[in-house]
Each structure stands twice: as C-alpha cells, then as structure tokens.
Amino acid sequence: xxxxxxLIDEAKAKGVALQIFDGNxxxxxxxxxxxxxxxxxxxxxxxxxxxIGELEAGYLEHRQxxxxxxxxxxxxxxxxxxxxxxxxxxxxxxxxxxxxxWLDKMAEFLAHPAPRELSRDAMYVIAVANLRGKxxxxxxxxxVADYFSDVSQHTSIGEITDAVVLLTYCFGGYxxxxxxxxxxxxxxxxxxxxxxxxxxxxxxxxxxxxxxGLLRMRGSLEFTRAEPGREPDLARAFALWNEMLxxxxxxxxxxxxxxxxxxxxxVGQMGxxxxxxxxxxxxxxxxxxxxxxxxxxxxxxxxxxxxxxxxEPAPAIRELHKAKVKWFSGExxxxxxxxxxxxxxxxxxxxxxxxxxxxxxxxxxxARYENPDRVGDMLPCALLDVLDAEAAAGNSLGFLQLxxxxxxxxxxxxxxxxxxxxxxxxxxxxxxxFALLGFLKRGNAGARKCVDTLAGDWPPEIKKPIWKAxxxxxxxxxxxxxxxxxxxxxxxxxxxxxxxxxxxxxxxxTALGIDWRCEFTNDxxxxxxxxxLIAELQIVACAMAGRDLGIVPCAITIKLTCDTEAKKxxxxxxxxxxxxxxxxxxxxxxxxxxxxxxxxxxxxSCTAALRFATTRSWPRSISPCSSRSSxxxxxxxxxxxxxxxSCSPRTSGRPRGRSSxxxxxxxxxxxxxxxxxGRVRPTTKRMPSSTSRIDIGASKHGWSIRxxx
Numbered sequence: 001x002x003x004x005x006x007l008i009d010e011a012k013a014k015g016v017a018l019q020i021f022d023g024n025x026x027x028x029x030x031x032x033x034x035x036x037x038x039x040x041x042x043x044x045x046x047x048x049x050x051x052i053g054e055l056e057a058g059y060l061e062h063r064q065x066x067x068x069x070x071x072x073x074x075x076x077x078x079x080x081x082x083x084x085x086x087x088x089x090x091x092x093x094x095x096x097x098x099x100x101x102w103l104d105k106m107a108e109f110l111a112h113p114a115p116r117e118l119s120r121d122a123m124y125v126i127a128v129a130n131l132r133g134k135x136x137x138x139x140x141x142x143x144v145a146d147y148f149s150d151v152s153q154h155t156s157i158g159e160i161t162d163a164v165v166l167l168t169y170c171f172g173g174y175x176x177x178x179x180x181x182x183x184x185x186x187x188x189x190x191x192x193x194x195x196x197x198x199x200x201x202x203x204x205x206x207x208x209x210x211x212x213g214l215l216r217m218r219g220s221l222e223f224t225r226a227e228p229g230r231e232p233d234l235a236r237a238f239a240l241w242n243e244m245l246x247x248x249x250x251x252x253x254x255x256x257x258x259x260x261x262x263x264x265x266x267v268g269q270m271g272x273x274x275x276x277x278x279x280x281x282x283x284x285x286x287x288x289x290x291x292x293x294x295x296x297x298x299x300x301x302x303x304x305x306x307x308x309x310x311x312e313p314a315p316a317i318r319e320l321h322k323a324k325v326k327w328f329s330g331e332x333x334x335x336x337x338x339x340x341x342x343x344x345x346x347x348x349x350x351x352x353x354x355x356x357x358x359x360x361x362x363x364x365x366x367a368r369y370e371n372p373d374r375v376g377d378m379l380p381c382a383l384l385d386v387l388d389a390e391a392a393a394g395n396s397l398g399f400l401q402l403x404x405x406x407x408x409x410x411x412x413x414x415x416x417x418x419x420x421x422x423x424x425x426x427x428x429x430x431x432x433x434f435a436l437l438g439f440l441k442r443g444n445a446g447a448r449k450c451v452d453t454l455a456g457d458w459p460p461e462i463k464k465p466i467w468k469a470x471x472x473x474x475x476x477x478x479x480x481x482x483x484x485x486x487x488x489x490x491x492x493x494x495x496x497x498x499x500x501x502x503x504x505x506x507x508x509x510t511a512l513g514i515d516w517r518c519e520f521t522n523d524x525x526x527x528x529x530x531x532x533l534i535a536e537l538q539i540v541a542c543a544m545a546g547r548d549l550g551i552v553p554c555a556i557t558i559k560l561t562c563d564t565e566a567k568k569x570x571x572x573x574x575x576x577x578x579x580x581x582x583x584x585x586x587x588x589x590x591x592x593x594x595x596x597x598x599x600x601x602x603x604x605s606c607t608a609a610l611r612f613a614t615t616r617s618w619p620r621s622i623s624p625c626s627s628r629s630s631x632x633x634x635x636x637x638x639x640x641x642x643x644x645x646s647c648s649p650r651t652s653g654r655p656r657g658r659s660s661x662x663x664x665x666x667x668x669x670x671x672x673x674x675x676x677x678g679r680v681r682p683t684t685k686r687m688p689s690s691t692s693r694i695d696i697g698a699s700k701h702g703w704s705i706r707x708x709x
Contacts, residue, residue: 059088063098071105073114076376077415082106083125090133099133110143120154123147124162131169137179144170144181148189152196157213158371160200163193164217171224187227194221209251215244216259238275245282253370255330256286290329297326301339313346314545320346333370337363337378344385352509352542353393353494358535360385372413380410384425391429393507394495396436400451403433404462430466435489437470438477440498447501500527507534511541520560529585530560533569537601556580562587571601 011018062085071078086102089095106129108114109122123143131137137144144166151163167189173179174186197218201211219240222233248254260283267276300323307316320343327336340363348356364382367375383406390399410426411417420427440448455463469475477485489497495508505522507530508515516537520530558581563570566586573581581601 059095066105071108072417073108073111074118074412075417076118076372076413079109079118079121080373081415086125086129090129096133099129103129117154120147124166127166128169131173131178135178137169137173141179141181148192152192155196155200157210158373160196160214161217164221167193168224183228190221190224190226207251208247209254212244212248212251212254215240215247219244238279241279245279245286249286252328253330253333256283256290257331259283260287290331293326294329294332297323297332300326313350314542317343317346317542334375334378337366337375337382341382341385344389347538347542348389348392350542351494352511352538353389354531354535355538355542357386357389357393357531358539360389377413380406380413383409384429387429391432392494394493394497394499396498397451397500400433400436400455403429404458407462433466434470434475435477436497437467438475439485439489441471442477505530509538511538512544515555516558517555518558518560525587526560526562526585529562533560533583533585558583560585
C-alpha cells in the first residue's frame, strides 16, 4: 500500500492522476454481475461460478432449465426461448453475468442444419447483444457482414425491420468507436437497403399492410446519414410516416400500437417537434379506435363461450364471427387466430368440413406469413386443424400431401417437438395415414403406386418409417375382413374416403335438412374455386340454422364447371323443375365481396327444393295455384316434422343419397363396402389404433421419425 501511495503522490506532483489496481481489486470488480462476462470471455471461467444477483424467480427457472438442455438448431421455439434469456442478460444489469452463457446457446443456430432464415435471426440477436451488452460490436463483425451479404433476398417486413435496426446499430457503433468497420462499407449497405425498398414499393398489387410496414422502416432509415458529411433527412422521415398512417388505417393487421410506443420513445429523445407530435396524435387516434373494437370483441367471446357451454354451437359461431371482426387487428393478432381455429373446430363438429377447412387455412396462412416471432408457434395447430378437415371430408390425398408440411412446422415451432406424449393429435394423424396407405394398397395397388410416386419428394426421415408401418401385415386394415376394416375407416369420416382421387370430385354434406351434392372436375383450375364455394354455402347454411325457413328435406345436386369467359359466378335452375343447379365459376380469384353469391345460390336452391318437393307431395289433381289448394294441407305432417332440421350435429344414420361405392377401388371390392356410420368428426369415432407407434426425435440431420412396433 505504501508503495502505491508513493507512486500516486509522485504522479500528482507532475500533474498526472494515477490509479493503481491490484489483483484483488480487479477480481472484486470482475465479480460484479454487469461485467462478469469479461472474466468468462478472457479468463475462461465456467458459468456455474457466476455471481447471483437479485433476479426474479421466473428468469432463474428459465436459466436453470437451459443449463442442462441443448437447443434444436431448426426449432424456432428454442430460438425464441434463448432469445428471451439473451435479451434479459443484454438489457438488465442484474443478469449481465449470464451474457456469455446465452451467447453460447444462441451460437447453436449459426451452423447446419439451421435454416438460413433462423441463422440470420441468430446473427442479428448476437450482434445486438455484443453492442448493447458489451459495448463492442467488433467481435460479431463477421456475423454482421454475413447478415448483410444476402439482405436483398429477405424481404418480409420482419426481416426488413431487423435489417434497418441492425444497420442503425452499425452506424451508432461506428461513430462511438465500438465497431471496427470501414465507413464506405456502411454506406454501401445502406444503398443496398434503399434499393431493396424501392423495388418492394414498386411491386404491383402491394397491399396496405405491407406498404405500411415498408413506409415505416423506410422512414426509420432516414434517421441515418445517406452519405458522409450529410445530416439525416428528418423531414423526409416524417413525410414517409404520415403516408404510412394513411395506409395503416386500411390495414387492420398492422401493429399500430407498437409504432405509437416507438414514437413515445422518440419524443423523449428528440423533445418537442411539431411534426413528430402531429404524427403521434394520428397514431393515438388509430390506437383508440382499435381499442374500442377490441373491447367489443371481448364481450362477443364471453357470449360465445357461454353458448358453447349450453350446447348451442350455431349461435356461438355467430358470436365468434363478431369477435373475429372486432379482433382483426395487429394488436389482437394472437387472439384473432385462436378465434379462427375455434371457428374451424365448431364447423367441424357440425359436419361442415369445408367451412372448417376454410377457417383453419386462414389461420395457417396468417401464422405462416406474419412475423414468426409473434404467431409462428400457432402454425402447427392450425395445420392440424386443416388435416382434421381434410380427413373428415374424405380428401385422403390432400391429407397425405399436407401431413409432412405439418410435421416440419411442428418440429420448427413447437417448444417440445420430440415429446410425443404431449402431442396425441399428431399420433392420431399418423395412424390415419397408416390406415389410408394400407387400405389403398389392399384395395387398389395401382392407385397406391401413383400415391407412392407423388410422395417421392418427401424427406426420407418422414417417408420411410410411415411407409414401413403402413405396409405391415399387422395393421387392422389387413387383419379384419374388408367390410369390417372399411367400416372402421369410413365411420371416421363425413364423406367417402379417397374422394379426391379420380377425374371427378363428388362432395356431399347435410345442412338445413338438405343433402347437398356437388360434382366438378378434379383439376387445379376447378378444385380451389369449387371448395371455396362449398365452404361459403356451408357457412351461410350455419348462419341460417335455427330459423324457420320452411325447407322440405330433399337432395340438391350442384353441377359445377369453370369458364374462362365468366366474370362472376353464374348459376341456372332446371326449366322443368327438379333439385339441380348448374354453376359456372370464373377462373380468376373471387373477392370477399363475391361471397354474397353463396347467399343467393343457397336461397335459390332452397326455393327450388321447396317447389319441387311440395309439387311432388300434393295430389296431381290439385294445382298449387288452384283455389282449392286452401282446403289441402300444403305440407304433409311427415314432411313438416323434419323440415326444420338445421346444422345440428348428426350422431347416427346414413346420409340420404350417399353412394356406398369406394370409387377408386375395383367393383368387386366396392360392392362389399358398407355404409357410413354418419359420424360428424373424425375424432368422435377413432379408427382402431395401429400396432406401430411413431416418435419424432433428434438426429445428426436435425430430427427424424422412428416407427416402434
């Protein structure tokens, strides 16, 4: 100590302030949580000797779980969990001792087999953690350069947002001396991003939501210098944000509340600026408008659940539609997707498989193309709902083609993808696929070979174990008689299995006391429009459930074709009466406003059915228009007693008019096919369990499927 004091006094006499730190002092400082990462990085201390600060129990539990767990490189749920821990360590001084620990975990996503999109997200997070947590971006310089090397190829709003934010950090780190990089390289990256914006904004048919996101980040980019010696163009930034708000008002899914929060932070940094405050006021008005609608949506949800508890699904569905409209905003995105999934479930329970598929696909589409950090974890469940609808409708080929897509989404987004005890629905769908493939091989080997060819591009880790299980002779589809085995398969569906194989599709369902049949050519030009129209008819029929429409039970057949010359849906009724409708669909996509065609078609079909059924039930000597008709009961009591059937769930009984032919199988096998049990949901009567069990587990390629049994 005396030597240190002497040196300090000598230095002070010469006008120099001297401080001397010995090993004990340095060790004490390095034990502080906010700089412990220095000891980890340069002295290679293990993470289990890190000091424990005052951290909340939730974070400590999260850290403890990951100390003994290795992330799955292709799994976004693992990525998000590690990202949460890394952000905590980056921005919370009490957790900064964990910075090195979380950075090492995040580095697992930088190498194969992680997809490029996930690797770029990891690069971004690691770069931000280095700059904001350590005050030095240089250690991540190679990752930053790699990130910007293909930035123009990643043009989703989330990816563009990350690129602009990271570039802003790069400029800030450079000016503060915390990032060793050439100034020319920074401005070259900026020019690349500007060019990307110009290209994206010039694309034809761009929607208001995407345009809003692009304009917001284009404005944010103006807070950086466009070239050396030139100040940021704040006036242009504010002009772009004002234009963005014009489009955001037309884009309910744009997260305006997040932008409003960003403006509040900006005002705190820049102080009072009239242009900025005016933009903030406009954003606040839009937030307030959406908040009122969200509150109304909450009430509709409460009413829907109350009705479901009472066993009244049709009015509950109407309330869910109200909630869907009120919650259709970026702030309520997760809740809105859950409403779509609940609608899919309820339509499925009513036996309306295509209405169920309609809303399940809507949920899957939004979950797929929105920012995966927000709702990506909902994609596997939405795809499972689509699988349920396809299986129930008898679309066995569609079910087969969608299953690997669902499995990949499950592995990428679920937090515990390899624990199959938590995912019984996946096991059930695997068993359905075993049975479908096994039945196809037994009943029509030629069709099975065609399906095998279609599945030729499946990942081997998915295809091999599934085909192995399907070809086992121990499966119930081989052990039972053809009649009993077929009854097990058909009883779990609403329509004929393998109905989407063959040159002609025949779709059947029951609603409003009417057996509907729709026939159309099974090709890519016709099927999407036909399925959309069927879904609209089912949705409209459910909306009318419970109302006295005076409909006579009968069967209506719809003959549907596509016409390249048609501008809108056209339909005609038979001139001589009868229950048939001919429809021409345009080959172009139908807009939301065209859904009214479904209402008109349903009304005209029901009118024709009533006219046809009543004229057949009256004595031939009495005309419906005769003055004597008033003395005759216009609707026999046997018909009247059943005319008020609606979309209530069916529990038994064979749908009228349904063919028992298997369609793609040979006539000898088809003649022995039993009728349907009429179940309305594949989960209401499950097929016999397979003797094989499927497990999904990790492998050197990331993951694989194993068949046990």
